[in-house]
Structures are given as structure tokens and as C-alpha cells.
Amino acid sequence: MVPPAVDDAIDPADIHRALVIKLRHHGDVLLSSPVFTVLKRAAPHAEIDALVYLETAPMLERHPAISIVHTIDRSLKSRGPLAQLAGDGRLWRALRARRYDLVVHLTEHPRGAWMSWIAAARWSVAPERERAGWFWRSCFSHRFPLPQSTPRHVVEANLDALRRIGIWPQDDDKRLVHVPGPEAEARVTSLLAQHGLDRGRFVVVHPGSRWLFKCLPTGPTAAVVDHLAARGLPVVMTGAPDPAEAPLVTAVKAAVSAPLVDLTGQLSMPELSALIAAARLFVGCDTAPMHLASAAGTPVVAWFGPSDERSWGPWRVRHRVVTSTVHPCRPCHNNGCGGSNNSDCLLTLPQERVLAAVDALLDET
Numbered sequence: 001m002v003p004p005a006v007d008d009a010i011d012p013a014d015i016h017r018a019l020v021i022k023l024r025h026h027g028d029v030l031l032s033s034p035v036f037t038v039l040k041r042a043a044p045h046a047e048i049d050a051l052v053y054l055e056t057a058p059m060l061e062r063h064p065a066i067s068i069v070h071t072i073d074r075s076l077k078s079r080g081p082l083a084q085l086a087g088d089g090r091l092w093r094a095l096r097a098r099r100y101d102l103v104v105h106l107t108e109h110p111r112g113a114w115m116s117w118i119a120a121a122r123w124s125v126a127p128e129r130e131r132a133g134w135f136w137r138s139c140f141s142h143r144f145p146l147p148q149s150t151p152r153h154v155v156e157a158n159l160d161a162l163r164r165i166g167i168w169p170q171d172d173d174k175r176l177v178h179v180p181g182p183e184a185e186a187r188v189t190s191l192l193a194q195h196g197l198d199r200g201r202f203v204v205v206h207p208g209s210r211w212l213f214k215c216l217p218t219g220p221t222a223a224v225v226d227h228l229a230a231r232g233l234p235v236v237m238t239g240a241p242d243p244a245e246a247p248l249v250t251a252v253k254a255a256v257s258a259p260l261v262d263l264t265g266q267l268s269m270p271e272l273s274a275l276i277a278a279a280r281l282f283v284g285c286d287t288a289p290m291h292l293a294s295a296a297g298t299p300v301v302a303w304f305g306p307s308d309e310r311s312w313g314p315w316r317v318r319h320r321v322v323t324s325t326v327h328p329c330r331p332c333h334n335n336g337c338g339g340s341n342n343s344d345c346l347l348t349l350p351q352e353r354v355l356a357a358v359d360a361l362l363d364e365t
Helices: 026-030 033-042 054-059 074-079 080-099 110-120 134-139 156-166 182-194 218-230 246-257 269-278 288-296 349-364
Strands: 016-019 047-053 066-072 102-105 124-127 140-145 203-206 234-239 280-287 300-303 321-324
Touching: 016 054, 016 080, 016 110, 026 054, 026 288, 033 047, 033 156, 047 054, 047 080, 054 066, 054 074, 066 080, 066 218, 074 080, 074 102, 074 321, 080 110, 102 110, 102 156, 110 124, 110 134, 124 134, 140 156, 156 280, 203 218, 203 288, 218 234, 218 246, 218 349, 234 246, 269 288, 280 349, 288 300, 300 349, 321 349
Parallel strands: 016 047, 016 102, 047 066, 102 124, 124 140, 203 234, 203 280, 280 300, 300 321
Antiparallel strands: none
């Protein structure tokens, strides 16, 4: 396809170093991975760097299109202003030293404007920001609108930053990219042998999230585990080492009848990615591991409550999304009904619909 003309397009031949900024959570960062792929195809001679929060760096490390992953360590703030100033100074000097031609800021985070100003690139692109002041406008040579009334998948919204400057994505470059690495692959191979699991013949169930309003109750989650076991598929339960998730995981383990392998809190993000890649199916809520399954090509069954599957759903992978059919208020994007951290659209979601989705996808694959 011949790219559409953009009046103030940037010639990729003039881009020698570019910085892509994504200051969000793990899943958001992974959903930005196609931006690096597209940029590298458009400017294969260029070095493409990333700037993310320190804890989310594993989502982009080893991406074949990325040269350097710069990080912001938010824990420095708790160590006092001097420690934070020293950390900021190191980052600023590193960005300046790279002499970027292009900065791509993918969110409305105000810190991205400062980073763009510090990088002093010839060109820079960011979202239009409602009631943006002079400083935001002065930090970016190009701005693009974020989706408003019509939902648009976050992957496509991220790629709009490149479309704005005349770099049109090829369809093959839109897949998510995550490379676990040899150490993670070796650890998972060892774990599979330890628990007697064969690649492609077990299911990963990831029931929890730090945002509990995204989770199914204990009963339906346990029913999924028992249903999979009845179909002859071993279940590996995973979860973050987060105290907020522990009660749900503990309750599910107590409620299931079938045996399961519990690896909750025992895996790094690359190891979790390698495990999901080895599974036949991933089952869970709207969270970063669901996006890792998309990157790995592992089929997904996911339930969605307040969040919108049209923006955050599984990307370019076989999947089934289960949502309430009797709550016209969803997706409300709230942290549960009335801010309670509990979502009625998930609390009342019939488990039979989840089990039917699991069966349908297993029968397809």
C-alpha cells in the first residue's frame, strides 16, 4: 500500500535516533511494542530507544527493534529530593547525549513534555491534550487526536502517533512483541519438567489483578479450573506477588476440587511470558499477562467488566471475550460499582458462559 500523503510528514531517512516514551503500566507498555517495529521498518538505519518506568522495562527488553531502554525509577521519590534529583540528572544527561532526531510520546502524561524538552529533538509528536497550555504545545512539533466517542484499540491509537508524521504501519508489523530470553526459557523448561507438564498440553489460569474490580469471584474461577481438569488438561495458576491478589488466589485454591500447579508470585515477567507461550490456552482477566498471551500467540479466554474490550482486548490471537449481557452501563471505566472495587457485571456473570467460551476455544485449537 502506498502511504497516504501527510502535509508535514517527516522523512524517515532523516531519522537517525528516535525516542519512544510510554509512562504507564505493564500492559500499556507491551501494547506500545508495535510502534518500535514500525519505526524500525520505516528507518532501518535508525537507533530506536524507549523510556518507561523501571518496573515495566521487562516488557520491552530484548525487543529486536530497540537499542536502549531508558527508565525512570519512581522509588527514588521515597528516598528524598536529593536522590530523586540525582536520578533525574542521570536520565537527562543520557537523553541529551543520544541527540535524538525524533521523540514519540504516546500518552498525555505531563512528564513526557519535560522529557521531550530535555531531549531537544528536531521533531516530536504527542497526543492533543485537552486544555493544553503553552508549554505542552511548545514541546511537540506534531500532535495527534486520541479516540473520543468511538473506541479504538490501544495498539492502533499508539500507531496513530506514527501515522501523524507520515509513517504508515504495515499490517504485519502490528503484532505485539515480547522476547522472554534464554534464562526465562530455561527456567520454564525446568519447571515444566519438575511438575510433569508437556508443552501445549496445559492451561494457564491467571485470576487476579491489582485492580480487583476486573476479577471474577472465587466460585466461577474455581469452576473454570475444575472444568479444565475434567477435560484432562492440567492447570497452572499464576499471579503477581501482590498482597491485593493473595486473598482471591487463596480462596480459589481452597475451592477447587482438582489438583493444580500454583506458581503464584514465583515467576518474573519474562518467565511468565515463557510459561504462557508454552501453554495451550490462557484464561484470565484484563491484565498484562493476557497481553503476553497475545504476544506469544497463545489463545485467550478473558472476562471484561468495567474496562472496554474494544480498546484493551486480546490482540491478533484466537480468543473469546466474555462480558455481561444485562448491564448496559458497562464499560463504565470505573473502579467497581460506586468506587467499591467490586463490579456487579462480573459478580453476576454466569459461570456457564465462561465455561462455554473455554470449550469453544479448546475445540477450535
